[in-house]
Amino acid sequence: MDDKIQKLYDNLYDKGACLIAFSDVSGVQQAKGFPYAITIGYKLNDYILQGIDDKPTYEYFHHYRTVNACLDQLALYCQTYIQRLRYTSYMIPASQSSDSDRYAGAFPHKTAAVLSGSGWIGKSGLFVTPRWGSKIRLATVLTDYPLGVTNSPIFSGCGECNECVKACPAGAIVGKEYVSGQPRDTILDAEKCSRYMKEHFQNIGRGSVCGICIAVCPYNHLK
Numbered sequence: 036m037d038d039k040i041q042k043l044y045d046n047l048y049d050k051g052a053c054l055i056a057f058s059d060v061s062g063v064q065q066a067k068g069f070p071y072a073i074t075i076g077y078k079l080n081d082y083i084l085q086g087i088d089d090k091p092t093y094e095y096f097h098h099y100r101t102v103n104a105c106l107d108q109l110a111l112y113c114q115t116y117i118q119r120l121r122y123t124s125y126m127i128p129a130s131q132s133s134d135s136d137r138y139a140g141a142f143p144h145k146t147a148a149v150l151s152g153s154g155w156i157g158k159s160g161l162f163v164t165p166r167w168g169s170k171i172r173l174a175t176v177l178t179d180y181p182l183g184v185t186n187s188p189i190f191s192g193c194g195e196c197n198e199c200v201k202a203c204p205a206g207a208i209v210g211k212e213y214v215s216g217q218p219r220d221t222i223l224d225a226e227k228c229s230r231y232m233k234e235h236f237q238n239i240g241r242g243s244v245c246g247i248c249i250a251v252c253p254y255n256h257l258k
Contacts, residue, residue: 052076056152057182060146065143067125075106075174076167084257085250093240095244096239124177151187155193163252163254167255170257203228205231
């Protein structure tokens, strides 16, 4: 890592990021022709997650939105920093729907994070890391800065665990381990999840977030 990127790395940590990782996304369709991605992760609050039992909470909904805003600020800082180095960069917000699929993001943050070797996509469809589990939100900055990284994905650590499958009130989690390149619906029915939330928890953030699968994941060590 050169000195300029090391400084960016250190500054992002100082500003609250818990994960900064780099990947080659030249083969990712949604990368808009950029060769590299910088993944920025922000850890969710353990105390708030512990408050989630069999339904979402107002506290988690507010925390979720606040963390997304923090990630967007970190990504904006990263974008600006790289532009000042006279390279091109483009930030992808933490939560921005695709034009073609309202249940998918404008860019697959989890794909870039997996390519960096920082974790895997769990049975829940969430990004899971050995250190932070699934209690982490992501944003991405695409760039042509010559990071020169080599991708090193790691194997899934879910194994035989099905805690998220059993806990999902919508029955939206299939229970299979994710295979790279396969459609999301092989592991998660996102529409079923969204429909259940809106039908049962419209009073909490208009049924937009849940968090139950995060609360039960053993990697999160919440209980």
